[in-house]
Amino acid sequence: MFGIRDGQIWDGRRTAVVRCLLAAILAMTAVLTGPGQATAAESGPRDITQNVFYVPLHKQEPYTSDRLGLEFAYDGPARDAELAVDASGLEGVAVISSGADGCRPRMPSFTCSKPLHPDSEGWNLQELKLRPAAGVRAGDSGILRYTLKPEGLPAVRGSLTVIAGRPELRVNEGRTLKKMAVGETFGVPVVIRNTGDVPARGVVLLIDGFRDLSATTRHSNCRYPGDADYARGAAVIKCLLPDAVIAPGETMRLTPVLRMKPGKSALRENLSYGAWPFHSSGRHPGPPCCVDDPSPGLTPGNAAPLSLTPDPAGGKGTTFTTDPEPAGVDVPVRNTADIEAIGSSLLGDVGSSHRILVGYRNNGPAQTGEIRTVFVVPPGTEVTQAPYDPEAEEEMADQACETKDHGRSYTCDQHGEVGQEVTYEFTLRVTSKDTRSGCVAVSAWEGDSATVGARVTDTVRSNDKAPVQVAENGTFSCAVSKSDGSVDVPKSEGGVGGWALGTGIAALAGSALLVIRHRRRKASRSGPPKTPWWLTRFEREL
Numbered sequence: 001m002f003g004i005r006d007g008q009i010w011d012g013r014r015t016a017v018v019r020c021l022l023a024a025i026l027a028m029t030a031v032l033t034g035p036g037q038a039t040a041a042e043s044g045p046r047d048i049t050q051n052v053f054y055v056p057l058h059k060q061e062p063y064t065s066d067r068l069g070l071e072f073a074y075d076g077p078a079r080d081a082e083l084a085v086d087a088s089g090l091e092g093v094a095v096i097s098s099g100a101d102g103c104r105p106r107m108p109s110f111t112c113s114k115p116l117h118p119d120s121e122g123w124n125l126q127e128l129k130l131r132p133a134a135g136v137r138a139g140d141s142g143i144l145r146y147t148l149k150p151e152g153l154p155a156v157r158g159s160l161t162v163i164a165g166r167p168e169l170r171v172n173e174g175r176t177l178k179k180m181a182v183g184e185t186f187g188v189p190v191v192i193r194n195t196g197d198v199p200a201r202g203v204v205l206l207i208d209g210f211r212d213l214s215a216t217t218r219h220s221n222c223r224y225p226g227d228a229d230y231a232r233g234a235a236v237i238k239c240l241l242p243d244a245v246i247a248p249g250e251t252m253r254l255t256p257v258l259r260m261k262p263g264k265s266a267l268r269e270n271l272s273y274g275a276w277p278f279h280s281s282g283r284h285p286g287p288p289c290c291v292d293d294p295s296p297g298l299t300p301g302n303a304a305p306l307s308l309t310p311d312p313a314g315g316k317g318t319t320f321t322t323d324p325e326p327a328g329v330d331v332p333v334r335n336t337a338d339i340e341a342i343g344s345s346l347l348g349d350v351g352s353s354h355r356i357l358v359g360y361r362n363n364g365p366a367q368t369g370e371i372r373t374v375f376v377v378p379p380g381t382e383v384t385q386a387p388y389d390p391e392a393e394e395e396m397a398d399q400a401c402e403t404k405d406h407g408r409s410y411t412c413d414q415h416g417e418v419g420q421e422v423t424y425e426f427t428l429r430v431t432s433k434d435t436r437s438g439c440v441a442v443s444a445w446e447g448d449s450a451t452v453g454a455r456v457t458d459t460v461r462s463n464d465k466a467p468v469q470v471a472e473n474g475t476f477s478c479a480v481s482k483s484d485g486s487v488d489v490p491k492s493e494g495g496v497g498g499w500a501l502g503t504g505i506a507a508l509a510g511s512a513l514l515v516i517r518h519r520r521r522k523a524s525r526s527g528p529p530k531t532p533w534w535l536t537r538f539e540r541e542l
Contacts, residue, residue, distance in 0.1 A: 045074040045081075045116060045124065045150060047158040052279040054166040055094045055130050057138060057197055066131060067100075070146055070155065072124045074116050081150040083114040083126055089143035092133050094162050100127035104129045116150055130162070138165035138197035138248075165197030167277040169246065170320040174272075174329035179333055182365075185216050185261045186330065190254040192308065193315050194246040202278030203246065203308065205239040209271040209485035211367055212263035213331060217256075218301025225298055240299060242278070244308045252308040265367040265418055266333040267440070268446045268453065274326030335366040336457045341373075341440045342423060343466030346381070349403065350430050353384065358468060359423035360442040362416045368444035368456050372425065373412040375401075376441070376478050378470045380434030383407050385427035400424065413449070430470065438468035439478035 053068045070083065087096050088108040096105040103112035103126060116124055141163045148156040160243035172191040180186060188207070194200050205222075207215075215237060222239035246252050262269055311318075321327055340361045358375050362368065377383055387401045401412040401424055416422040417531050442464055445451025458464060465478060 008130050017090055018062060020228065032322050043075060044153040045072040045076075045148060045156055047071075047148070047156050048073050049158055049160055050279045052161050052163060053144075054198070054279070055132050056130055056161050057136075057165050066129055067162075068128045068130055068144075068162075069123075070126045070128065070158075072116070072148060073119055073340060074124050075118055076116070076153075078115065078117045079147055079151050081114045081152075083112045084147045084149065085110055085112070085128070086145040086147075089145065090133070090162055091142065093136055093140050093164055094130045096128050097131050098129045101126070114148065114256060126300045132164050136164045141166045163198060163447040167194055167198055167200035167246070167248075168196035168324070169193070169200055169203070169275045169277060170195055170322070170324075170329050171273060171275050173319045174327045177329065177331055179332040179334050180262065182262055182264055182266060185259050186331070188258040188260055188271070188273060190258065190275070191251060191311055191315060191318055191320075193251045193320055194248050194276075196248055198248065200244070200246040200277035202342050203241040203244040204276045204278065205241065205273065205306070206276075207237040207239070207271060207273045208326065209237070209260065209269070211269055212266040213269050213271055214263060216261050217303050219285070219303050219306045221305040222301050223298035224301060237304055241306065241308060246308070251311040251318075253311045255307050255309050256304070258306075260331075262331060262333045263410070264365050265335075266331070267335045267337075267366040267368060267456065269331040269333060270328055271331065272326040272328045274321075274324070276324065335457040337366040337368050337418075337444050338363040338460040338463070339368070339371060339442045339444045339456075339458055340460070340463045341442045341466035341470050342421065343440050345467075345469040346378075346428055346430070347470065347472075348430050350432060353427060353429045355427050356468065357423040357425055358440045358466075359412075359421065360440075361421040362444070363460075364418040366444075366456060367418050369415070369447045369453060370413050370449055371416050371422070371442060371444045372505065373414075373422075373479075374439075374441045375410045375412065375424070375426070375468070376439040377408055377410070377428070378434070378438035378468055379436050380430060380470055381428040381438070382431050383410070383426055384429050386410060387412070387424045387426070415448075416486075425525045428463050433434035435471035435473070437470060438473050439465060440468060441478050504519055 049070050049072075049466055056066055070085075083103075085096070085105065086109045087105070090096070091108070095107060099105050099112060101112075101114075103114075104110070105128060106110075111510075112126060114124075114126055141161055143159055144162050145159045146157070148158075150156075170193050172189070177186060190205070192203070209215075215222075215224065216424075219239065221241065222237055224237055244252070258273075260271065342357070342359045342361060344356040344358050346356055348354060358373070360371055360373055362371065383403075386403070387399070390400060392399055400414055401410045403410045410424075410426075412424050414422055444456040444458070445453050446456055
């Protein structure tokens with residue numbers, strides 16, 4: 001009647017039956033397995049606990065811990081698990097005295113409830129606190145065994161060696177370097193002494209170079225950062241010497257000597273280096289992270305590997321660090337920077353208000369420390385709004401721009417990258433027909449503050465000052481007019497003083513050119529928005 005054959009009707013009925021059966025099977029499976037059972041795509045937890053744990057015998061120092069973490073990687077849904085610990089192999093070596101998260105150990109074996117959750121929500125870690133057993137001697141060792149039993153998943157078994165005592169590595173203090181040229185290589189000798197109770201088996205060496213320092217030789221047992229890491233000041237070199245052994249009291253020297261060089265933007269660089277035993281701090285805390293979890297973004301070198309050889313002098317005459325912190329080396333570099341002042345103009349009637357941008361641009365080549373901008377307000381205007389950062393106010397930090405002469409001039413201190421243009425926004429109101437211009441004067445310093453370190457040599461002094469014009473033919477001077485008619489040159493800690501420009505033909509010609517250039521720059525500012533000055537300052541202080 002409807003034009004459907006008998007076979008077609010049967011096929012449709014058979015399909016419907018199959019679908020019903022599949023639905024019933026899936027429903028029954030869900031009932032039988034329950035929410036805590038594993039799915040086919042789910043992988044169980046993996047044991048990522050360190051292989052060795054050192055129990056401190058003495059007062060704890062930085063990077064040492066009496067807390068052992070049994071850790072597991074897991075990417076499945078939350079589920080309950082039980083952790084069974086067998087500490088019978090630690091008899092005479094160590095005692096597990098307590099545990100975190102409600103785990104209450106009882107020697108020689110015990111169990112703890114250990115809920116599992118995805119790694120994205122935190123670590124699946126069970127901490128246990130260990131103390132040395134009575135009468136134990138440095139170097140005594142035992143085996144700790146444990147089994148994780150997750151609900152609905154196979155059990156995970158593991159073990160680790162517990163050793164009484166710790167290796168403690170100290171490095172030589174950094175030496176003072178003479179000021180060097182860009183690209184000049186220098187050596188960084190590293191001497192390591194074990195001041196601990198037991199041998200250090202395996203050594204991690206970290207060399208942390210800031211801003212613009214790089215290694216001249218890339219050794220095969222070291223991993224090196226890329227150019228982008230160097231550019232953002234995150235250049236950490238990680239070297240692994242797994243076969244190195246340093247006995248207690250022994251002093252070793254790194255061979256060959258590390259060679260470094262400053263790059264084209266280097267100025268006042270520094271680096272640090274330190275050495276740590278394998279497994280001395282666990283997987284996550286402390287520097288030896290790269291033993292168990294090498295950074296994927298680092299590239300191995302291909303030159304001869306670094307090694308340790310006994311120091312011929314046995315460390316005599318060498319001053320060593322007194323804690324595990326790395327040693328630092330200051331690297332002064334002879335370099336220059338062209339800091340260009342950015343002026344502005346406001347042409348309007350008396351009573352009109354204008355928003356202007358003043359500041360600087362670091363044309364390089366040196367990446368300097370703090371850059372100081374002094375803005376002398378045009379005599380015929382007044383500042384009605386200066387740059388203000390509410391977060392700095394909340395944190396009781398200094399504002400980027402401050403005045404100490406009731407608004408006649410402002411001093412702004414901030415860092416700026418090579419090629420970066422940093423501007424400060426002011427709102428000015430025209431108060432008279434005075435045609436004298438204001439001034440922007442800039443200078444750069446080697447240190448993190450304009451009151452620390454030497455002033456950077458500027459290769460182009462002709463652009464260190466720029467006018468803030470209120471008239472096309474206004475005179476240009478960096479002097480501040482006083483109420484009594486006299487003038488004062490703004491001075492600041494760090495020496496931004498002694499500026500006074502003549503008002504002759506050369507100054508007027510320079511002013512006209514700067515006004516034209518400023519207008520062109522202003523017209524081309526329709527690109528991506530620049531980083532706000534308060535954000536730049538925040539990033540500097542991180």
